[in-house]
Amino acid sequence: MGKELLLNTLRGKSDAKELPWVPFAGVHAGFLKGYTAKEVLTDSDKLYESLLEVHKLYTPDGMPVVFDLQIEAEILGCELMWAKDNPPSVRTHPFEDEAKDPRSLTLPTPEDGRIPLVLDVMRRLKKAVGDDTALYGLTCGPLTLASHIRGSEFFMDMCEEPEYVEALMDFCADVNIKMAEYYIDAGMDIIAIVDPLVSQVSSSHIEDMLSPAFIKIFDYIRSRGAISSFFVCGNATSQIEEMCKTGPDSISVDENVDLVEAKKITDRYNVVIGGNIPLTTTMLFGNQKDNMKYVVDLIDRITLDKLIISPG
Structure with a gap:
């Protein structure tokens, strides 16, 4: 069963004879049923229908329910700008x-x-496919959420007002913990802290002022008996070790990261790594065989324990 394969991998119990597969469909789920991004992110029935199509078409071992990093920001007072084909962006x-x-x-x-x-969709999807598929609840990580709230001034604060940065990060960590609480109660197996901006700050900044917030979140998820994941976008090569030090059960990286080299670091910390079929080349411009070849070539170059195959 795919769910068991994925959860065993995340718990360090995999024998590496099979690799789990987790497609991050995002608003592409809506595309499969002809819905716009706004429709699939604002209508529970359309989202649920789209996720069932993802489950049917891609036969995942695990899958996210919603991939929208603006849900928390919107609640906290940010105005959003909506698009047809993408999740909304923060405008104010x-x-x-x-x-x-x-x-x-x-x-x-x-x-x-x-x-x-x-x-609502989490509970419905859990009932429909939760026996054979592990479900991810995704929440906007504290660094990206802090930048949503404060705007570009947040990066000046990192240099001039580090105590304020720590206070804002601590609040955002509490937001993440609340979201994790609700998602775990709704049946999510894995809570992913999605923080694309981690790749845009130095590893010393993470160590000096940002890591306590992440540690706090991952400690809470662990205390609830759930599994955690740390998602990062962009070239986070130099940040991988500091990410591992915050204590997630797994990390998912983008196509810019050399997965083979990154796994040498995550292995030292007993952290599972996921990735990283290239989105902008192989998946967008390639065909089915190109994607299969990429995965086969990756498997030939990497150790297979503590590994999840996913898009970047």
């Missing part, structure tokens, strides 16, 4: 003009924003 930042006390914001409740929609 509530703390852009003033470094306000992060605790002036209220932690999300299960009734806020689009959380009820997400929880």
